[in-house]
Amino acid sequence: MHVVVLGAGVVGVTTAYYLAERGHEVTIVDRALSVASATSHANGAQLSYSYTDSLARPEFVPKIPSLMLGLDPAIRVRTLGNFALYPWGIHFLAQCTNAKARDNTIAVLQIALRSARLIAELQDELGLEFSYRRAGKLVVLGDDAALESARARRELKLQHGCVTEVLTPQEAIEMEPALGAMRQEIAGAVYSEHDEVGDAEAFSVELGDWLQSNRGVTFRPGTEVTGIRRDAGRLAAIRTAAGELACDAAVVCLGPWSQAFLRPLGIDPLIYPVRGYSVTLPPGPVAPTISVTNIKRRIVYSRIKGQVRIAGFADFVGFDVRADDERLELLLQIARELAPEAADYGVADKQSWGGFRPVTPSSRPVVGASKIPGLYLNVGHGVLGWTLACATAQDVASAVGQK
Numbered sequence: 001m002h003v004v005v006l007g008a009g010v011v012g013v014t015t016a017y018y019l020a021e022r023g024h025e026v027t028i029v030d031r032a033l034s035v036a037s038a039t040s041h042a043n044g045a046q047l048s049y050s051y052t053d054s055l056a057r058p059e060f061v062p063k064i065p066s067l068m069l070g071l072d073p074a075i076r077v078r079t080l081g082n083f084a085l086y087p088w089g090i091h092f093l094a095q096c097t098n099a100k101a102r103d104n105t106i107a108v109l110q111i112a113l114r115s116a117r118l119i120a121e122l123q124d125e126l127g128l129e130f131s132y133r134r135a136g137k138l139v140v141l142g143d144d145a146a147l148e149s150a151r152a153r154r155e156l157k158l159q160h161g162c163v164t165e166v167l168t169p170q171e172a173i174e175m176e177p178a179l180g181a182m183r184q185e186i187a188g189a190v191y192s193e194h195d196e197v198g199d200a201e202a203f204s205v206e207l208g209d210w211l212q213s214n215r216g217v218t219f220r221p222g223t224e225v226t227g228i229r230r231d232a233g234r235l236a237a238i239r240t241a242a243g244e245l246a247c248d249a250a251v252v253c254l255g256p257w258s259q260a261f262l263r264p265l266g267i268d269p270l271i272y273p274v275r276g277y278s279v280t281l282p283p284g285p286v287a288p289t290i291s292v293t294n295i296k297r298r299i300v301y302s303r304i305k306g307q308v309r310i311a312g313f314a315d316f317v318g319f320d321v322r323a324d325d326e327r328l329e330l331l332l333q334i335a336r337e338l339a340p341e342a343a344d345y346g347v348a349d350k351q352s353w354g355g356f357r358p359v360t361p362s363s364r365p366v367v368g369a370s371k372i373p374g375l376y377l378n379v380g381h382g383v384l385g386w387t388l389a390c391a392t393a394q395d396v397a398s399a400v401g402q403k
Helices: 010-021 058-068 085-094 098-126 144-158 169-175 177-181 200-214 255-265 324-338 382-399
Strands: 002-006 025-029 075-077 137-141 165-167 188-192 218-220 225-231 234-240 243-246 249-252 272-281 291-294 299-304 307-316 351-359 366-369 375-379
Touching: 002 010, 010 025, 010 200, 010 249, 010 375, 010 382, 058 075, 098 144, 098 200, 098 382, 137 144, 137 169, 144 165, 144 188, 165 169, 169 177, 169 188, 200 218, 200 382, 225 255, 234 249, 249 255, 255 272, 255 351, 255 375, 272 324, 272 382, 299 324, 307 324, 324 351, 351 382, 366 382, 375 382
Parallel strands: 002 025, 002 249, 025 218, 075 307, 137 291, 249 375
Antiparallel strands: 137 188, 165 188, 225 234, 234 243, 272 307, 272 351, 291 299, 299 307, 366 375
C-alpha cells in the first residue's frame, strides 16, 4: 500500500519506519521545511519510561483554583477567549478519580515499557547517532505527602514490571552529588535506573535519512495539508496546498495540530496544546549526570551532547506564543535559583525552545483506525511523545490495512 504519514516529528518518522518495515510505500508530508522542527525539536531530552503518572488524578483537583489565579509560576492558564480549554477541561475532570488515574497510569506505562524495548532494538540494528545513553532518572520530592504518593505509585508500577527505588535524601545525594548543590527541599526521591536520555531531533533526522536511503521513503517538506478526499466513503487522497496526493491509507501524526485537522472530519481526539519550554546551556561546575526532575517546580535537568538541557512548565494558553520570552526568562530564573551551579546561565548564545505538547484528558495517546476507512491516528502523546513513539508507531503500522 501507499501510505501517507502526516507530520515529520518524532512520532511521524517512527511511524514511517514501522510502516516501511512492513513493506509499505511511505510518503511523509509536513508543512515545515525540516524534520522535527516543532514539538520534537528541543524537548526535555528524557526517555522517561518509569514516570507515566496521569496528570488527571484526585489530588490535582484542589489545585485548580490556585492555578486559575496564577499562583503556580510553572503553570499558566488563560481562560478568556480560550474556548477549546472548556470541553477539554470537563473531560479532564471526569478522569480525576482514583480508578481512572490508576488505569491511565498503567496503560501509558505498558506502552512506555514496550517502547523502551523497541527503541533499543532499533538502535542495535541501525546504530543511529543521537546522544543516546542510559542516564537514569531522579524524581525529587519536596514533602512527605509527595513521598507517600510516590511510594504508592511505585508499588502499583512494580506489579506491572517497572522497577524503581524510593531513596532517602542522603541516598539521593550520594547517587547524584549535584543534588547537594541544589537549593531545594528534598523529602526523598524516586530513582529509575532504566530511564534514558537523547536528542529527539537528532533521532528523527537520523532515522529519516536512513529511511530515505534504505527504504525509499519520500519526504515532502514545506507542504501544507488542507484536508482529505474520499471515494465511496473511503480515503482516496490527501489534499495539500500543492495539490492532491493519492494514497491507499494515511496516518495522522500532527501532534497538537491533529485536533484542527480532524475536527472538520467529525473526529474529536480531545487534544489540547500544552506549551512547554527548554533552554540548552553549557554545563556548570556541578552539573548533574543523572536526569533530575523537580516535581514541585515542574522542571527537569538533563545532560545531552555535553550540554545541560533545562525544560519545564505547562501553559494552557491555546496556541498563543506571545509570552514566550517572559516564560523562558522565568524558567531560567527558577533553574538558577534551584541549581545555581548546574549550568552556565550567563552564556550569550542560549538555545531556547517553546513547543506545544498534544495532551489528552486521560494522558493516553489515541492510536489506531478512525471512523473513516483508510485514515488512521497516532496522536495525543502529551509530554511523552518520544518515550511512547516506537510502541504506538508499531501499533498503528500493524493496524493499517486491517480495517
